[in-house]
Amino acid sequence: MDFSSKLLEKAVEEMSQLPGIGKRTALRLVLHLLKQPEEQTLHLSKALIDLKTEVNFCKNCHNVSDHTICEICANANRDKAIVCVVEDVRDVMAIENTSQYKGVYHVLGGKISPMDGIGPSQLNIESLVQKVRAKEVDEIIFALSSTMEGDTTNFYIYRQIEGEGVVTSTIARGIGVGDELEYADEVTLGRSILHRIPFENSLKNS
Numbered sequence: 001m002d003f004s005s006k007l008l009e010k011a012v013e014e015m016s017q018l019p020g021i022g023k024r025t026a027l028r029l030v031l032h033l034l035k036q037p038e039e040q041t042l043h044l045s046k047a048l049i050d051l052k053t054e055v056n057f058c059k060n061c062h063n064v065s066d067h068t069i070c071e072i073c074a075n076a077n078r079d080k081a082i083v084c085v086v087e088d089v090r091d092v093m094a095i096e097n098t099s100q101y102k103g104v105y106h107v108l109g110g111k112i113s114p115m116d117g118i119g120p121s122q123l124n125i126e127s128l129v130q131k132v133r134a135k136e137v138d139e140i141i142f143a144l145s146s147t148m149e150g151d152t153t154n155f156y157i158y159r160q161i162e163g164e165g166v167v168t169s170t171i172a173r174g175i176g177v178g179d180e181l182e183y184a185d186e187v188t189l190g191r192s193i194l195h196r197i198p199f200e201n202s203l204k205n206s
């Protein structure tokens with residue numbers, strides 16, 4: 001691409017670093033921003049800077065939060081002894097949308113993926129194991145997507161907490177292997193959580 005302006009080129013370059021945004025899309029977005037009133041573009045910039053500098057991660061569950069403890073963990077009506085293990089905040093949002101789940105979450109921040117150089121120590125696994133060992137948890141529900149990385153992560157955690165007297169279950173999914181949680185429809189996902197199956201059973205089936 002030949003740019004008539006270095007500033008334009010720089011903005012397109014930065015925008016195209018975002019996932020799923022190629023150079024052409026980046027150019028379209030940047031030209032759109034250029035046409036907007038200055039105030040609007042400044043609001044966008046400020047929202048992004050505030051997001052990066054002011055957002056917290058819940059001390060309990062690692063969910064994205066405006067406070068040190070997220071609203072779900074702080075809610076007295078949520079059952080703290082039931083912990084649903086998810087990959088990221090999108091999964092929390094998807095499950096919350098079903099209104100079928102009254103426990104709390106544990107956000108791992110990713111999945112074990114040796115191909116991408118992501119090992120257990122880079123994820124929020126240790127804090128989950130600690131919660132289980134401290135006998136704060138009765139049930140762990142694995143709700144990672146059923147990809148190879150998801151299965152590997154589930155199994156790794158399962159081995160860490162095996163014998164600690166905690167019930168382990170996995171969401172019974174009507175969704176295909178490899179489907180991401182966030183794409184499952186609310187009714188299916190809600191039903192999957194209510195009709196979860198013992199984790200051991202999922203091992204026998206695979």
Ligand SMILES: [Zn+2]
Nearest residue numbers: 058061070073
């Ligand atoms: Zn929390």
